[in-house]
Amino acid sequence: MDLFANLSLGFGVAFQPINLLYSFIGVLLGTVVGVLPGLGPTATIAMLLPITFNLEPTQSLIMLAGIYYGSQYGGSTTAILVNLPGEPAAAVTTIDGYQMALRGRAGPALAAAALASFFAGSVATVLISVVAEPLTSIALSFGSPEYFSLMLVGLISSIAIASGSLVKAVAMILLGLLLGLTGTDVYTGAARFNFGFPELLDGLDFIAVAVGIFGFAEILRNLESRQSEPSLIAKVSNLWPTRSDLRRIGGPAARGTAIGSLLGVLPGGGPLLSSFMAYNFEKKVSKNTSEFGKGAIEGVAAPEAANNAGAQTSFVPMLVLGIPSNVIMALMLGAMIMHGIVPGPNVVHTNPGLFWGLIASMWIGNAMLLVLNLPLIGLWVSLLRIPYTVLFPMIIAICCIGVYTVGNSTFSVYIIVFSGIIGYFLVKMECEPAPFVLGFILGPMLEEHLRRAMLMSDGDPTVFVSRPISAVLLLIAVVTLIVVSRPAVQKRRDEIFVEESD
Amino acid sequence: MLRYVVACVAVLLMTGVSNAQEGANYPTKPIRMILPITAGSGSDVLGRLMAEELTKRLGQNVVVENIPAAAGTVGINQLAKSRPDGYTIGLGSAATILVAPVVRANVPYDPVADLVPIGRIGDVSAVLVVTNDFPANNLQEFLEVTKQSQNLLQYASPGLGSTPHICAELLVQDKDARLKHIPYAGTGASVTAIIAGELQIAFIDTATLAGVIETAKIKPLALCARPTPAFPDVKTYKEQGVDFDQWTGWAIYAPAGIPEFVVEKISAALKEIVEEPTIAKRLLDLGVAPNFVSGAEQLETTKHDIEVLKAIVQEAGIRVE
DSSP: OHHHHHHHHHHHHTSSSSHHHHHHHHHHHHHHHHHHHOOHHHHHHHHHHHTTTTTTTHHHHHHHHHHHHHHHHHHHHHHHHOOOOGGGGGGHHHHHOOOOOOOOOHHHHHHHHHHHHHHHHHHHHHHHHHHHHHHHHHHTTOOOOHHHHHHHHHHHGGGGGOOOOOHHHHHHHHHOOOOOOOOOOOOTTTTEEETGGGGGGGOHHHHHHHIIIIHHHHHHHHHHHHTTHHHTTOOOSSSHHHHHHHHHHHHHHHHHHHHHHHHSTTTTTSSSHHHHHHHHHHHHHHHTTTGTSSSTTHHHHHHHHHHHHHHHHTTTIIIIIISSSHHHHHHHHHHHHHTTTTOOOTHHHOHHHHHHHHHHHHHHHHHHHHHHHHHHHHHHHHHHSSSSSHHHHHHHHHHHHHHHHHTOHHHHHHHHHHHHHHHHHHHTTTHHHHHHHHHHHHHHHHHHHHHHHHHHHTTTHHHHSSSSHHHHHHHHHHHHHHHHHHHHHHHHHHHHHHHOOO | OHHHHHHHHHHHHHHHHHTTHHHHOOSSEEEEEOOOOOOSSHHHHHHHHHHHHHHHHSSSEEEEEEEETTHHHHHHHHHHHHHOSSSEEEEEEIIIIIHHHHBBOOOOOOOOTTEEEEEEEEEOOOEEETTTTSSOOOOOHHHHHHOOSSSOOEEEEEEEHHHHHHHHHHHHHOOOOOOEEESSSSEEEHHHHHHHSSEEEEEEEEEHHHHHTTTTEEEEEEEEHHHHSSSTSOOBBBGOOOOOOOOOOEEEEEEEEEOOOHHHHHHHHHHHHHHHHHHHHHHHHHEEEEEEEEEEHHHHHHHHHHHHHHHHHHHHTTOOO
């Protein structure tokens, strides 16, 4: 069967010692970069591109790819341990991951993340080999109306993420939406919410905001309540997930992989969107919905699987059609062109070794990451035993450095501080930051696609229902809205019960 | 304590002394190169390539700093306001030097008075592309099709006020082309739109086109500005009857007031770099036509082109806050 022949060619290439070495360097670097908040795979890959000029194309692509999905692994480590998403896609993992850590279950959380990611990586590798072309064709039929409807589904289902009061959740989404609109209007060039600062014309830096809202706010809160120290060093009972944990990871990992594989292929998609959607979806279908937000292991497994699958499948449109679905893919595209390889349907025939070798190395890279991360869980967890008075300045310093280096801009560091203060107040008012992040990301995308769809249809709103995919998505959105608002009354009652028993 | 103070003062004085001997020894410390581009984009690769090559020839590290905020204007502003001692240079493009000051409000630098071009690296053209099944093979036929169409034909551009957008508006003004602007956020998004078939017409740039031409089912119809060896069969606007051949591309700039010997040294190194065959090939691969031009000539081009662009932009009413 062609598939086996191709994969065996691929593994033959990928197992060559030099390629193994570059894969290892890539994933190691990626993990480190992922762990450091602010510094991301984009800047790292960009900085390493000139060095890769002198390497063989296969080697450089393997290394760069390793950095990319390695960073997804690394990002979840800090998300779980200190509530700081090292990568934007790990923002969702903080919700349940950090809760698990607070309850002394950091080990199982990290293991769940690693295992789910490995599972997703393996499946995605096979998936890419089999359905690369059909997947991309579907993605290409996504126009602005479809994106709008997809974003709408995302936003509505994000109400479901909030486990607290419905009103607060909606308020957070709206706040995120408003802040996300900062920048320049794509269509009229008007400046929005920039208060005269040219640095804000490109919008608020998401990483800076995320670091501030999640990380700094948490640090501020911990500093305020001195009793937090013992809980961070809480008895890390078990470093490994229990058997029941493992059973609970399976389903979410599978669903997360499916969602991630689909959304990763979409231009503009990738790990970020995948992880959010997977979390939402998992929360709805899970039997343990009530645990979400308080340390449900499914809430770690699903987004982690999704973001890894999303990261890998985002290679597909780039390799097969030459369309980069996000900035990192654009970089890879540039790297390939540098080496004189033009991605496209022909690359499978002209450079089969490169294509299949890259795909095989993704699996190997995932395996290496699993081997790297699982034993290191003990190490990461013991980092938590560092006295907080030493740990938190380190965290603050690393975050600020990371965010600064992306654009050499002290302004971004001010944004971290600003967001941190906002985040602190949010925590005090018991508002969750997660819906905020979703509103921040999805809101502007929703607007861009809505206006473009209307612009292209000359103001005809029926375009959203006359196109089949968009119509289906809108239907899902409506259904989601109904489903989500029904338990609202129920939630209020739960809340009252909880408050009374406190 | 006193010895310590004396030592410090002595060191400080020596830095003053060493400046006087600059001319012969320049550069004596690392040079900062501002790239007003996001780390990781295609142009960033170009910038880093230049930095690497300049490092080899000047003997000192040329350190890259990405300052992408506000379409690069923040970075160029920092360049313009930096000390003109020869240790800060920057990569400027038509977008930041020519277009931004004309299209955007509140640009805090004057591209002619505050900046000095050291030398041009190469040219990038905006290019009109259409899908393969579009019924036109050159600019004339394209204009015919737009005239005969009932509705305004929609085209993608990388954004409001971008060079490709201006090129499109030029056709609307000069040739009464019936076009409707659909802005996208950046070159990536605009080229994806035409490849995916969402739109049939797009104005992009040769750099982006180079990356997709082999596989995408699109054909370039006209180059807005200079001919490029990357696409020798595509005629320019001027050749097809539209009077426009302003420069778009990349050049190295420095703050005004920089000493002559710095300009000469870097300019000479740049000329060597751009004319070396392996690097010229890499530039072509990136979609940039290597074309070294001296700082003085680049300045003349800048002055002239700004006036032309101002006229077009004002008439089209393009304004970005």
